[in-house]
Amino acid sequence: MTFEAGESLAARIAGYLSQEIIRGNMRSGERIQEARVVSALDVSRGSVREALLLLEKCHLVTILPRRGAFVSELNEVRVRSIYDLYVTLLTMLATLLAQNWSDETARTLNEKAAMAEKLAAEQDPYRFIEAGFAVMDCALQLAGNEYLLTIMQDMQPALYRTSALAIRFSPQEAGFAGHFISGLIAAAAAGNEDTIRKLVREYGSHQCDLVLRALHNHSTQS
Numbered sequence: 069m070t071f072e073a074g075e076s077l078a079a080r081i082a083g084y085l086s087q088e089i090i091r092g093n094m095r096s097g098e099r100i101q102e103a104r105v106v107s108a109l110d111v112s113r114g115s116v117r118e119a120l121l122l123l124e125k126c127h128l129v130t131i132l133p134r135r136g137a138f139v140s141e142l143n144e145v146r147v148r149s150i151y152d153l154y155v156t157l158l159t160m161l162a163t164l165l166a167q168n169w170s171d172e173t174a175r176t177l178n179e180k181a182a183m184a185e186k187l188a189a190e191q192d193p194y195r196f197i198e199a200g201f202a203v204m205d206c207a208l209q210l211a212g213n214e215y216l217l218t219i220m221q222d223m224q225p226a227l228y229r230t231s232a233l234a235i236r237f238s239p240q241e242a243g244f245a246g247h248f249i250s251g252l253i254a255a256a257a258a259g260n261e262d263t264i265r266k267l268v269r270e271y272g273s274h275q276c277d278l279v280l281r282a283l284h285n286h287s288t289q290s
Contacts (some may be wrong), residue, residue, distance in 0.1 A: 077097070077111065078118035078119045079122065080125050081116060081119035082119040082120075082255055083130055084109065085105070085107055085119060085120075085123060086123060086225055087236045089129075089139055090194075090232045092233070095139060096136055096139055096140070096141045097141045098138065099127065099136055099137070099138050100135070100136070100137040100139065100163055102117065120137045123225075126222065126226065126288075127225070127226045128140055128225050128226070128229065135148050136167070140237070140248075141227070142170070142230070142279075142283060143283070144280055147279050148276060150227065150276075151230075151272045151273075151275065151276035151279075152272075154223065154272055155199055155273075157219060157220050158204075159264060159265055159268045159269075161207055161208065161220065162252055162255070162256050162268065163217060163256075163264055165177075166214060166256040166261060166264060167259075168210075169256060174253075176210065177206060177253050178253065180199070180202050181203055181250050181253055182244055183199050184199035184200050184202075184249055185197060185246040185249075185250065187242075188242040188246035189243070191242045193232065193235040193236070193239070196227055196235075196242045197235070198204070200245060201224055201227075201228065203249055204224075208221070215226075215250060230275070230279045231275070233279055233282050234275055234278045237279075237281065237282035238278055238282075241275070241278060244274075248267065248271045
């Protein structure tokens with residue numbers, strides 16, 4: 069693969085590396101060889117280092133002084149931290165939507181959710197995850213809270229990584245997640261905040277446990 073130099077070159081390199089991490093081609097704790105990336109993408113070392121700094125900000129890469137860059141380790145503490153925060157923020161987002169529901173909100177979100185469910189049925193895991201985040205991005209725009217939008221978008225790479233791990237470990241998880249998205253939209257449309265809290269709490273706990281089982285399974289096979 070070759071990239072042409074440009075203003076967004078570092079971001080494009082970061083995008084390539086993030087996909088390698090998310091898809092499991094680069095493992096937790098693996099050292100990222102700058103020279104190998106430079107050679108594979110035909111880019112400068114400076115651009116690669118800038119890309120690694122971008123990935124460090126979204127918690128996909130850990131940079132250690134005098135040791136280099138490593139794929140951030142996924143462990144029980146980090147996974148539980150991700151989902152504890154995700155449950156809180158997603159509950160807030162769905163509650164905001166419920167409080168400001170409109171016909172336009174319903175039409176827009178249901179269109180996005182239908183696409184996600186279609187991809188889940190087609191067993192296209194990575195496109196399904198992207199479609200799921202498209203639903204969340206749309207909901208964030210409709211909710212109108214710029215601070216919540218920034219925080220949840222910053223979390224997306226880490227959530228994308230754990231979601232991908234969950235689906236690789238349990239392919240039927242895509243269908244489960246698709247039904248969750250539709251159910252959460254229905255609860256927001258009905259203005260049922262108790263149901264929103266219950267759905268999000270149960271889904272967060274379910275996926276957190278699934279990711280932890282996937283990590284345990286990988287460690288026992290290594």
